[in-house]
Structure formats: structure tokens, C-alpha cells
Amino acid sequence: MSVQASPRPFAPDPTLLDKLGDVAVRIGLNIQKGQQLVITAPLDAVPLVRRITEHAYRQGASLVTTLYADDAATLARFQHGAEETFDTASAWLANGMADAFRQGAARMAITGSDPTLLSAQNPAHVSRANRAASAVNRPAMEVITSFATNWNIIAYATPAWAQQVFPDMAEDQAQAALWNAIFKASRVDVPDPVKVWRAHNALLHAKARYLNEARFDSLRFTGPGTDLKVGLAEGHAWAGGSENTTTGIECNPNIPTEEVFTTPHCRRVEGHVRSTKPLFHQGTLIDDIQVRFAEGRIIEAHASRGENVLQRILETDDGAARLGEVALVPHSSPISQTGILFRNTLFDENAASHIALGQAYTKCLFDTEGQDAAALNARGANESLIHIDWMIGSDQINLDGLDANGHATPLMRAGEWVQS
Amino acid sequence: MSVQASPRPFAPDPTLLDKLGDVAVRIGLNIQKGQQLVITAPLDAVPLVRRITEHAYRQGASLVTTLYADDAATLARFQHGAEETFDTASAWLANGMADAFRQGAARMAITGSDPTLLSAQNPAHVSRANRAASAVNRPAMEVITSFATNWNIIAYATPAWAQQVFPDMAEDQAQAALWNAIFKASRVDVPDPVKVWRAHNALLHAKARYLNEARFDSLRFTGPGTDLKVGLAEGHAWAGGSENTTTGIECNPNIPTEEVFTTPHCRRVEGHVRSTKPLFHQGTLIDDIQVRFAEGRIIEAHASRGENVLQRILETDDGAARLGEVALVPHSSPISQTGILFRNTLFDENAASHIALGQAYTKCLFDTEGQDAAALNARGANESLIHIDWMIGSDQINLDGLDANGHATPLMRAGEWVQS
Numbered sequence: 001m002s003v004q005a006s007p008r009p010f011a012p013d014p015t016l017l018d019k020l021g022d023v024a025v026r027i028g029l030n031i032q033k034g035q036q037l038v039i040t041a042p043l044d045a046v047p048l049v050r051r052i053t054e055h056a057y058r059q060g061a062s063l064v065t066t067l068y069a070d071d072a073a074t075l076a077r078f079q080h081g082a083e084e085t086f087d088t089a090s091a092w093l094a095n096g097m098a099d100a101f102r103q104g105a106a107r108m109a110i111t112g113s114d115p116t117l118l119s120a121q122n123p124a125h126v127s128r129a130n131r132a133a134s135a136v137n138r139p140a141m142e143v144i145t146s147f148a149t150n151w152n153i154i155a156y157a158t159p160a161w162a163q164q165v166f167p168d169m170a171e172d173q174a175q176a177a178l179w180n181a182i183f184k185a186s187r188v189d190v191p192d193p194v195k196v197w198r199a200h201n202a203l204l205h206a207k208a209r210y211l212n213e214a215r216f217d218s219l220r221f222t223g224p225g226t227d228l229k230v231g232l233a234e235g236h237a238w239a240g241g242s243e244n245t246t247t248g249i250e251c252n253p254n255i256p257t258e259e260v261f262t263t264p265h266c267r268r269v270e271g272h273v274r275s276t277k278p279l280f281h282q283g284t285l286i287d288d289i290q291v292r293f294a295e296g297r298i299i300e301a302h303a304s305r306g307e308n309v310l311q312r313i314l315e316t317d318d319g320a321a322r323l324g325e326v327a328l329v330p331h332s333s334p335i336s337q338t339g340i341l342f343r344n345t346l347f348d349e350n351a352a353s354h355i356a357l358g359q360a361y362t363k364c365l366f367d368t369e370g371q372d373a374a375a376l377n378a379r380g381a382n383e384s385l386i387h388i389d390w391m392i393g394s395d396q397i398n399l400d401g402l403d404a405n406g407h408a409t410p411l412m413r414a415g416e417w418v419q420s
Numbered sequence: 421m422s423v424q425a426s427p428r429p430f431a432p433d434p435t436l437l438d439k440l441g442d443v444a445v446r447i448g449l450n451i452q453k454g455q456q457l458v459i460t461a462p463l464d465a466v467p468l469v470r471r472i473t474e475h476a477y478r479q480g481a482s483l484v485t486t487l488y489a490d491d492a493a494t495l496a497r498f499q500h501g502a503e504e505t506f507d508t509a510s511a512w513l514a515n516g517m518a519d520a521f522r523q524g525a526a527r528m529a530i531t532g533s534d535p536t537l538l539s540a541q542n543p544a545h546v547s548r549a550n551r552a553a554s555a556v557n558r559p560a561m562e563v564i565t566s567f568a569t570n571w572n573i574i575a576y577a578t579p580a581w582a583q584q585v586f587p588d589m590a591e592d593q594a595q596a597a598l599w600n601a602i603f604k605a606s607r608v609d610v611p612d613p614v615k616v617w618r619a620h621n622a623l624l625h626a627k628a629r630y631l632n633e634a635r636f637d638s639l640r641f642t643g644p645g646t647d648l649k650v651g652l653a654e655g656h657a658w659a660g661g662s663e664n665t666t667t668g669i670e671c672n673p674n675i676p677t678e679e680v681f682t683t684p685h686c687r688r689v690e691g692h693v694r695s696t697k698p699l700f701h702q703g704t705l706i707d708d709i710q711v712r713f714a715e716g717r718i719i720e721a722h723a724s725r726g727e728n729v730l731q732r733i734l735e736t737d738d739g740a741a742r743l744g745e746v747a748l749v750p751h752s753s754p755i756s757q758t759g760i761l762f763r764n765t766l767f768d769e770n771a772a773s774h775i776a777l778g779q780a781y782t783k784c785l786f787d788t789e790g791q792d793a794a795a796l797n798a799r800g801a802n803e804s805l806i807h808i809d810w811m812i813g814s815d816q817i818n819l820d821g822l823d824a825n826g827h828a829t830p831l832m833r834a835g836e837w838v839q840s
Contacts, residue, residue, distance in 0.1 A: 033502070034504070034505065036508065036510070043463075043466065043488075046463065046490065049490070049493070050490070050492050050493060050496070053493045053496050053497075054496045054499075054500055057496055057497055057499075057500035057501045057502075058500045060502050060505070061501075061505070062501075062502075062505040062508040063497070063505065063508045063509070063510060064493060064496075064497070065510050065513060066488070066490065066493065067487065068463075068486075068488045070466065070469070070470070070486065072470050073469070073470060073473045073484065073486065076470070076473050076474045076477055076484075077473075077477055077483070077484070079474075079477075080474055080477035080478045081477045081481075081482075082453070082477075082480050082482075084454070085454065085480070085481070085482040085483065088456065088482040088483045089483070090456070090483055090485050090520070092516045092517070092519040092520035092523065092525070093485060093513075093516050093520075095516060095519070096512045096513050096515060096516025096517075096519075097512065097516075099512040099515070099516075100510070100512035100513075103512065105512070
């Protein structure tokens with residue numbers, strides 16, 4: 001029996017929650033008149049979903065449909081499901097969502113579920129279920145990642161997540177602390193968040209434009225335990241802040257976001273690098289990662305904790321030991337300043353410069369029209385089933401842009417941009 | 421601003437709630453190993469959804485997907501949506517569900533949303549939205565009503581519904597009272613509900629079999645204000661209790677259920693009839709209905725309250741003033757004995773014998789294979805966009821079965837079956 005009266009749920013500050021909903025709709029999605037909106041959210045996020053729903057209708061959305069996920073129901077599957085059932089996924093729903101996006105519906109994802117929900121369940125069952133879900137979700141993901149429609153990811157401080165971030169606090173305190181950090185990182189704790197977001201996007205666009213015009217051959221990170229030269233893909237494109245959909249809608253796919261990022265050359269990475277923050281991967285903590293690259297590939301990898309999980313990640317496929325993304329975040333970013341390890345990529349990847357093992361974003365290459373995967377790979381774009389970000393930036397890291405002759409332009413010193 | 425800490429939700433008796441979930445899965449759906457299950461539910465029903473989900477996985481369900489509806493989000497649409505948006509419906513989701521059912525997924529609907537949610541909203545907008553939703557839901561409804569898969573409807577005592585049923589009670593008291601009535605009516609307040617349901621199904625099947633073998637030409641209801649002869653369709657079939665899907669799965673589509681029902685002849689109803697309970701239609705109460713039939717059609721209609729709404733219903737289309745169903749329920753049924761007006765058809769139609777204006781069930785005709793709508797109509801099956809049940813039974817009503825020569829067989833006296 002598990003039916004009990006729930007405790008009175010924690011209520012985040014209503015004014016800030018409303019501002020978060022408003023920013024999600026007007027800046028995150030930039031929802032258009034007559035657009036449908038499909039929201040996915042954990043059950044705990046009902047108060048934020050209601051604010052988003054109201055703002056979406058006020059902006060002219062034609063219909064808002066929310067698909068809620070219940071952690072308890074997910075857990076029940078792994079606790080009580082039959083062995084032969086774990087390869088099942090709801091293709092009918094995934095196909096329906098893909099249809100919605102193809103027909104122009106906007107997409108909002110609210111993140112914040114318990115990051116360790118399934119850590120005590122049979123890993124073979126979890127892995128089979130994840131694989132089946134990934135397979136049926138691919139058509140919808142392709143519409144999203146190609147920016148055929150406008151989309152946004154935003155966070156809700158669920159009790160389970162808050163307890164992971166602040167394990168020593170009471171549940172209410174932990175949620176209050178996580179909400180404060182989310183409101184701050186999402187830049188809604190200001191009088192006019194929409195104006196602040198427009199200015200923030202302008203700064204990120206200017207930084208990406210500068211880097212695109214500079215056309216560096218490679219980047220060099222130096223600092224304690226790190227001397228890493230990351231070659232950039234041929235015709236790499238820097239991105240950051242808002243993006244334009246193929247239909248011409250400007251949206252901010254991530255709230256918060258602090259990074260500018262591009263595609264490294266998967267066969268031109270040399271040297272060694274040490275992680276500056278722990279990596280959480282499917283409930284496992286991997287700390288103090290130290291790896292060495294030669295010709296783009298990791299040839300030596302250690303970690304003070306979780307090394308065997310790291311090794312297993314690197315063995316996923318050939319591309320898993322090569323880079324698919326490099327991203328630059330100044331140490332003074334608001335998320336970094338909170339000093340909080342969020343255990344959620346949406347936040348942690350925006351706290352420090354980072355690199356990602358695995359699949360590259362074709363969005364981060366110029367002039368890709370008509371090029372197939374082999375052509376993109378020839379330009380340096382990595383291919384893999386995984387895409388795992390880990391942090392290599394800190395206030396002790398310097399960064400230079402190198403031209404083809406090795407001439408260095410200082411980009412960051414002690415973790416801060418040299419150019420404002 | 422409407423974000424506030426919710427009050428501590430009322431928790432129904434956990435043992436009875438678990439029994440309701442078990443009965444819903446084993447008797448209502450009779451879920452098969454490897455079947456997917458699609459649940460629709462109001463957000464308040466999370467505790468029952470979790471019990472159903474666990475029981476479904478224990479019985480071998482491959483994947484349970486719940487689509488929650490939030491009354492607050494529905495209301496926000498009509499409060500803030502733009503004039504031109506109300507003809508929009510989520511075809512992508514309705515088509516996905518139809519696909520799921522065609523591929524063999526079982527269907528569970530949990531009822532209990534606020535019956536008056538939209539009563540203060542613009543009726544033209546509500547009507548446009550309902551029409552758009554009905555149109556996109558038609559393919560899924562066809563799979564369901566043709567019993568191509570197993571399905572079940574069950575109830576959850578939401579606070580809003582409980583307040584409608586018991587307006588003079590405090591919210592907690594009202595929910596407790598409504599839960600007591602639901603548990604009783606759903607026959608789960610007994611040591612072995614599954615055994616009790618099997619016995620109940622056997623009685624309803626025996627009654628339907630008796631009536632099918634008797635092959636009455638018509639039924640005659642007599643009592644205060646009522647002398648109504650209802651001709652039965654050619655080859656009419658009586659149904660009640662569990663049904664078999666076309667794939668051979670025995671399921672109980674309604675929990676609770678007390679009725680045996682069949683298809684009347686839409687051109688052979690004569691006489692007058694008075695309603696014995698109020699009818700709630702889209703938030704409006706229609707009381708003390710008195711109508712006169714000639715050649716199957718209502719030629720005179722009055723009501724002491726809501727007469728104009730009744731007149732508008734009858735004008736929907738030609739079939740709206742003719743009968744599509746006649747159902748027999750003894751006055752001693754547990755729902756009738758509660759004395760409660762539930763304002764929810766799932767319960768109220770099982771409290772008394774009733775007739776329905778509008779569309780007939782082709783399920784309630786023998787030998788329909790290869791017959792089109794015109795052929796079924798020639799046998800007496802009514803056609804209409806509506807199907808609205810209203811109660812004509814009570815402890816003062818007698819019922820006879822008549823053969824083609826007018827010879828009467830007593831069926832009910834003072835609201836009770838003559839044959840046990």
C-alpha cells in the first residue's frame with residue numbers, strides 16, 4: 001500500500017514563478033499566434049505548467065496539451081513489470097508528437113525529475129527501456145534538433161531533485177534554496193526579465209559573431225592539469241543564446257543558457273585535460289577525470305571516482321572517445337557564482353567551459369546543405385550514440401584561439417573573457 | 421496570480437482504493453499479458469492511477485501511459501484563448517490514441533471532473549471546442565465502441581465533483597461521502613470484489629439471455645404520469661455486464677453497472693412518459709420532463725425546469741427526438757439505494773430504468789455484419805449526433821413485455837424484477 005495523504009506541497013514565490021512562465025513563453029518559445037503547444041513535465045510541475053499555459057493562451061496559442069510524467073508510475077514499471085516487457089515503448093505517442101511538431105506545434109520540456117529515480121533498479125531493464133524509448137522518439141527529436149519548430153527547456157525544483165542538490169536541508173528548505181538558484185540562473189529575479197534576456201542574447205550573439213569572424217583553427221585550454229589543443233571542424237559555426245527556426249521564429253532552446261559552442265574536429269584534439277566539476281551520469285558520480293588525447297581520440301583515461309563507468313562510456317562506440325562539442329562559459333556566469341552543483345546538465349553545463357564526448361551538432365557547421373553524414377565527418381563532425389558534457393573551465397583556466405600557423409589570440413584569462 | 425500552496429488533499433481509504441484499482445484492472449479491463457494500457461484521468465486521480473498502474477504491471481501489462489487532464493488548464497483556455505482558436509483540437513494525440521487501440525492497447529478512462537467547470541464560459545466557444553474534439557476523437561471512439569479492444573470507465577471522487585453532489589458538506593466530508601458511495605456502487609466494499617463481480621456479471625448475463633430468448637415485440641412502462649409503449653428494433657440484442665471484444669477478451673466497460681439494455685425501434689414508440697430523476701446536461705438541470713411520443717417521435721415536451729434546453733436538445737437533428745436505447749435497472753440496485761444524485765451518467769443511469777434520446781448502439785442488434793447505416797435504420801436503429809440518457813424508472817413503475825399480438829408478460833412490478 002502506498003496511498004497516503006501527500007504532505008502540503010512547497011509553493012515557490014508566485015511572482016517569480018509567473019515571471020518564469022512568462023519568460024518561458026515569450027523568450028524561450030516566442031510562441032506564435034495560432035500555434036499549438038505541447039508541454040512535457042513531471043507531475044510536481046503543475047503550478048509552473050499552469051502559469052505557462054495561461055501565458056501561452058494570452059499570447060495567442062491555439063491549444064496547449066501537457067503530457068505529465070509520474071516518477072512513481074515509472075518506478076512501478078521496473079518494480080513490477082515482466083521480464084519480456086522492457087523493450088516496449090509508446091510509439092503511438094512519440095509518433096503523435098512528431099506529427100504535432102511537423103505540423104508546427106511548439107515544444108516545451110520541463111526538467112527536474114529525480115536524477116537517481118532508477119538507480120536501484122535492474123540496469124539491464126533500465127537500459128532496454130531507454131533504448132526502446134530513444135528509438136521511438138527519434139523522429140520527434142529530429143524535428144526538434146533541426147529547429148524545424150520552436151522549443152524550450154526549463155526547470156522545476158521538484159522535492160526529489162532539491163534533496164539531491166541539498167541533501168543536508170529539510171525538504172522545504174531544499175526546495176526554497178533550489179528555487180532561488182533557478183530564478184537567479186534563469187534571470188527572472190529582475191524587474192523586467194524579458195528586457196534582460198534580450199540584452200543577454202545580444203551579448204551571446206556578439207560573442208559567437210566575433211568567434212565566427214575570427215575563424216580560429218583551434219582552441220588551447222591551459223591550467224592546472226590541463227594543456228589541451230582542440231582543433232575546430234572545417235566551416236565550424238559558433239552558436240549561443242537564441243536560435244532561429246527554419247520557419248523564422250527566434251527561440252531560446254535553453255533557459256538558463258550562458259554558453260557559446262561549436263563543433264570541434266574529431267581527429268584534431270591533442271594533449272591532456274582535467275575535469276573541474278564532477279560529472280553525474282545516470283545516477284553515478286564520476287569525479288576528477290583526467291584524460292589524454294592523440295589525433296582526436298582519448299588514449300588514456302582516469303578518474304578518482306567512477307573510473308569504470310567512464311571507461312564503459314568511452315567504449316560505447318568509436319565516436320564515444322572523441323569530442324562532439326566545445327563550449328565556452330565565463331567563470332563569472334550567474335550559475336557558476338551560485339557555487340551549486342545542480343546534478344542537472346541544463347544548469348551544470350552553463351557553469352563552466354566544457355567539452356562533450358560523442359555526437360556533434362550539425363547546426364554548429366556552416367553550409368551543410370546536401371552534405372551527408374560522411375561528408376560532415378570528413379569536415380571533422382563526430383558521430384556517436386552518446387553526447388555527454390563535462391566541465392573543464394574554472395577561474396584557473398586560460399584560453400587562446402590559434403590560427404593555422406599557431407599564432408595565439410588570448411580569449412580568456414583566469415576564466416574570464418579578455419574581450420568584453 | 422493563482423499559485424498557492426494547495427490544501428492537503430483528501431486521502432480515500434487505501435485498502436478500498438487498492439481494491440478499486442484491482443477490480444478496474446482484472447474485471448474492468450481484464451488486461452492481457454503484453455498489452456499496453458492508455459489511461460485518461462483528471463489530475464486529482466493520481467492516487468487511483470498509481471494503484472491501477474501497479475496492478476496492470478503485476479498482471480503483465482507491457483507499458484502504462486497516463487494522459488492527465490487539468491481542469492485549471494481547460495478553464496484557462498476559455499478565459500484567455502483568442503476568438504479564432506476554439507475550433508482547434510489535438511488531432512495528433514487523438515490519432516495516436518486510435519493507433520494505440522488499433523494495435524491492441526487497452527483503454528481506461530477515469531471520470532470525475534467538475535461537471536460545471538465551463539458553465540460560466542462563453543457557450544459558443546465551449547460548443548466549438550467540443551465539436552472539434554468530437555471530430556478528432558471519432559476514429560478512437562469507433563475502435564472503442566466496436567469493442568475492437570478492451571476498455572473500462574471508472575470514477576474518482578474529485579473535490580469539485582464531491583462539492584456538486586454534497587453542496588452542504590465541508591470539502592473533506594463531501595469527498596468521504598462520495599468515496600463511500602463509489603466504493604459501494606462499484607462493489608469493492610466486500611472481502612472478495614472479483615468474486616462478487618463475477619457473480620454480478622452472471623446475473624446480468626442471465627437477465628439479458630432471458631430477454632433475448634423472450635424476443636418481446638415491445639415494452640410497456642406504466643406508473644404515475646407514464647404509459648409508454650417502446651417497440652424494440654428487429655433483431656434487437658439485450659446486453660449487460662461484461663462484454664467480449666472482437667479479439668475475445670471479456671471486459672466490463674462500466675464500473676459500476678446495473679443495467680440490461682437494448683435498441684428500441686425509432687419509429688415504434690407511443691404514449692407519454694415522465695422523468696423520475698433530474699437530468700444534468702452540460703451544467704444545466706432539466707427537471708420533471710414530460711413528453712408525448714407518436715410513431716417514435718416526441719411531439720410534445722415539457723419540463724418544470726430547463727424546458728428551453730430540452731427543446732434545443734430535441735432540435736439537434738431528426739434523431740434527437742427519437743429513442744436510441746432502452747435500459748432496465750431494478751429500484752433495489754445499490755446505486756438507487758444510496759439515494760444520491762451523482763450528477764454523473766456513469767452512476768445515475770445505473771440507478772433507474774432509463775431511455776436515451778439519439779444514437780443507437782449497433783452492438784445491441786444481432787446479425788449486423790455487412791449491413792450499412794440505412795439497413796440498420798430500416799430495422800429501427802436510430803441515428804443522431806447525441807445520446808442523452810434520462811431516468812424513467814422508480815418504485816412506482818411497472819413493466820411488461822408485449823408480444824406482437826399485445827399479450828403481456830409481467831417483467832417488473834413496483835420497480836423490481838418479477839423473475840429473480
